[in-house]
Amino acid sequence: MNSSQRRYLFSKGIDQYFTDVYKAYRFVIRFFKEVIHPPFHFKEIINQCFELGLKSLPLITLTGFVTGIVFTKQSRPSLAEFGATSWLPSLISIAIVRALGSLVTGLICAGKVGSSIGAELGSMKVTEQIDAMEVSAINPFKYLVSTRVLACTITIPILGLYCGFVALMGSYFSVHKNEATSIVSFFHNGFSTITFLDIFSSLAKSIVFGFTIGMIGCYKGYNATNGTQGVGKAANQAVVLAMFLVFIEEVVIVQMANWIRDY
Amino acid sequence: MEKQEVKKDQEPIISIKGLYKSFGDKDVLKDINLEISKGENMVVLGRSGSGKSVLIKILVGLLSFDKGTVKVFGKEVDKLSGKDLDALRLRIGFSFQNSALYDSMNVRQNLEFPLTMNKKDVNKGEVKKAVEEVLEAVGLKEKINEMPGDLSGGQRKRIGIARTLILKPEIMLYDEPTSGLDPITSEEINKLINDVQKKYNTTSIIITHDLTCAKETGSRVAMLLDGKFEKIGKFDEVFDPKSSHKDNKEIKSFFDYNFIQ
Numbered sequence: 383m384n385s386s387q388r389r390y391l392f393s394k395g396i397d398q399y400f401t402d403v404y405k406a407y408r409f410v411i412r413f414f415k416e417v418i419h420p421p422f423h424f425k426e427i428i429n430q431c432f433e434l435g436l437k438s439l440p441l442i443t444l445t446g447f448v449t450g451i452v453f454t455k456q457s458r459p460s461l462a463e464f465g466a467t468s469w470l471p472s473l474i475s476i477a478i479v480r481a482l483g484s485l486v487t488g489l490i491c492a493g494k495v496g497s498s499i500g501a502e503l504g505s506m507k508v509t510e511q512i513d514a515m516e517v518s519a520i521n522p523f524k525y526l527v528s529t530r531v532l533a534c535t536i537t538i539p540i541l542g543l544y545c546g547f548v549a550l551m552g553s554y555f556s557v558h559k560n561e562a563t564s565i566v567s568f569f570h571n572g573f574s575t576i577t578f579l580d581i582f583s584s585l586a587k588s589i590v591f592g593f594t595i596g597m598i599g600c601y602k603g604y605n606a607t608n609g610t611q612g613v614g615k616a617a618n619q620a621v622v623l624a625m626f627l628v629f630i631e632e633v634v635i636v637q638m639a640n641w642i643r644d645y
Numbered sequence: 646m647e648k649q650e651v652k653k654d655q656e657p658i659i660s661i662k663g664l665y666k667s668f669g670d671k672d673v674l675k676d677i678n679l680e681i682s683k684g685e686n687m688v689v690l691g692r693s694g695s696g697k698s699v700l701i702k703i704l705v706g707l708l709s710f711d712k713g714t715v716k717v718f719g720k721e722v723d724k725l726s727g728k729d730l731d732a733l734r735l736r737i738g739f740s741f742q743n744s745a746l747y748d749s750m751n752v753r754q755n756l757e758f759p760l761t762m763n764k765k766d767v768n769k770g771e772v773k774k775a776v777e778e779v780l781e782a783v784g785l786k787e788k789i790n791e792m793p794g795d796l797s798g799g800q801r802k803r804i805g806i807a808r809t810l811i812l813k814p815e816i817m818l819y820d821e822p823t824s825g826l827d828p829i830t831s832e833e834i835n836k837l838i839n840d841v842q843k844k845y846n847t848t849s850i851i852i853t854h855d856l857t858c859a860k861e862t863g864s865r866v867a868m869l870l871d872g873k874f875e876k877i878g879k880f881d882e883v884f885d886p887k888s889s890h891k892d893n894k895e896i897k898s899f900f901d902y903n904f905i906q
Contacts, residue, residue, distance in 0.1 A: 505748070514745035517705045518759040518812065519731035525762075 409601050413531055416524045426529040427536075434495045434530070435537025439544070445490055446545035449482055450474070450552025458560070467561065468571075474553045475572030476580070480639075483546025484539075484584045485632055488591035491538050492624035496599040499530055500620030503603025504613035512604070527600040534596030535589060542588035583639035590631050598624040656719075658683045658816065658848050659704065664713035666699055673699050675872040677713070686842055686849045688863030688880075690856070695869050697852040698742070701818045704850070705737055706730050717816070735763060738809030738847070742821040744801040746793035752804055753789050756780070760811050779807040782844065783837060799830035806837065810845060817841060817849040823858045835861040856884075 390397045454474055461467050503526060506512050515522040554568045599620045606616040657680035664677035673696040681687045691697045702708040703715055706722050715722045717733060725733060746755050756776045760767060767775075780786045783803040793801060802822060809817065822838060823831035835858050842849055851862050859866050859880060866883045868876040876883045 509743055509748075510741045510745040511747055513702075513707055514739070514741055514747075514808075516707060517734050517737070517739040518763070518808075519734045520759065520762045 405605070406601060409604075410597060412523060413528060413597065416521070417528045417532065421524070423525055423529050426525060427532050430529050430533035431537050434491075434498070434533050435541060438491060438494055438537075438541060441490055441494060442487060442541050442545050443548050445486055446483070446548035447552040449486055449545075450478065450549035450554075451556045453477060453482065453549075454553040454556035458556075470557055471553070471563075471568050471572040472575040475550065475576055478546050478549045478553070479576050479584055480580050481584075481632070481636070483549060484542040484587040484591065485628070486549075487538060487542040487545040487588060488595070488628040488632070489625060491534070491541065491591070492595050492628055493621055495534060495538075496595050496620040496624040497617040499534075499596065499599030500603040500606075501613055501617040503527075503530075503600055504606035504616035505610075507604060507606045508609050508612055523604075527604060530600055531593065531596035534599075535592040538592030538595065539585055539588035542584065542591075546584070579639060579643060583635060583642075587632065587635045590635065591628050594627050594631065595624045598627065656683075657681055657716075658685075658718060659850070660714070660716040661700075662714045664700075664703070664710055664715060666696070666703065666708070666710045673872055674710070677872075677874060679867060679874065679877070681848060681850065683848050684842070684846065686838070686851060686862050686864045688851045688853060688859040688866045689869055690853060690859050690866055690883075691869035692854060696872055697854075697869055698820050700869075701739070701820060701850055701852055704818065705734055705739055735812055736814055737816045737818060738806075738812065738814035740802070740806050740809055740817065740819045740822060742824060744793070744805035746796075746801055746804055746808070748793055751790055751792050752780075752785075752796075755793065755804065756808050756811050759808060763812065775811055779810045782810060782841070783807045797830075799826050799833065802826070802834055803837065806841065810841065813845065815847060817845075817847045819849060819851045819853075821853055822851060823853060823855045828857075831855065831858065832861075834858075838862045 454470065457470065457473060458467060461470055461473070503512075506526070512522045512526070515525065550569070550572065554563075554565055557563055557568060558565075602616040602620040602623070606612045608615070659679070659681040661677055661679040664674055665672070666674040677700065679687070689697050689700060699708060703710050704717055704722065706725070709723065718736065720729070720733060722730070722733070746752075747758065750758065753776060756779060757772055760772055760775060776789070777786065780789060783806055785800060785803050785807070788796065788800060788804070793804070796804065806817075806819075806822075817838075819838060822834050826834065838849065838851065839862055841847060849862075851858065853859055863880060865878060866876075866880045867874050868883055
């Protein structure tokens, strides 16, 4: 069939869009099918938790700490106007636990982990390493994709909790510079306004972020084409799409948490 | 160079009938028919982009095809279940054009990986012995702890072949084994292909555009032009100056180009 005979349902672009959505849907469904069936590559999952999670720790520490300090410094003048600086720990805790801890971690990991997975799998794809696994009767989807997505889903929530803790420590240092507050009273004050739902929704968000980042990175990398240019494109698209979805998910989950809270 | 004799009366180990494959609007393979007997070294010659690699990727189920029948060990490749296809793949070794060594693993790990992933009952001693044996077969025992990035092109090809040999395949598929290599290294790879056939008693398909490689390794040569086999036979028959050069300008230009090179 030559190009002049080719028929499109809508147009080339729209057809391609729906094809891509369907391919992504099948990729996600395949993950759930593969992940529940043996063999389970526990060693590789642990290795990926180390590669993707533990190696992100310094960046998360720095970002979380700076976020805590800056947010406290920016909030202080507004509260000081009303003589309400004693509310600072509560305000900061709510902001960090409900939103900032998981969101900052999600965005940092979308950049660092998403691009790393996209580039690694992309280069494996274009240099036929994935094909080499397949012809050796090794399931590359299970070995490469399932393990990385699981590792992200496990480690990013832990990093999110850690980021929240570090941000609160940063905030404490900032508060401590102006007021003689002990760390115990800072945390006591801060957590007095935090509910189980706040922590639960934050954790749920991080799990969803982790799954999304892992899945997008793997999908883009696994389907990379066109040599080294394709690898760069896969890594770039993995970051952009993961960040976009992280923001969308943040809005949706916050809205859901608010409904539950009101209920 | 010494090549193994082929018994013609045997059942073909690979049988391809009426194979068609296209990518979008482009027809890559058109009515391909080929039978390969046990112990044979079949060379598929052709220009870049002529569909040579597509042909061997179809044999291991990496690519699907549009029409025809492809049988390996008497089994239709496209009709196999995932499990059966994996069982078939364990009997076939595939040496990739760019070796496809796993960059994150050293040579030892590259060689151990297919073995440990497929044979859960092998102990560490057996794995070590198998790794040493295949490294010795390709003559790179001293490179065991090197990373793929530290190896030369020829060494990477050898390690790629060693990685396929560790599963003791009955069929070897070589995708452009000498491309990008200097003549001396190419000569070594050609020798290795013949040695592997003798030592492991394999049947091979060698995809190449290198006439020296075709002449030295092939018991038969199939010339792929415009998605069709133009000529199949012994090297001297395909490149007989009295017939084929006169008949076909493409073969002549292919021969002349390689001769100049």
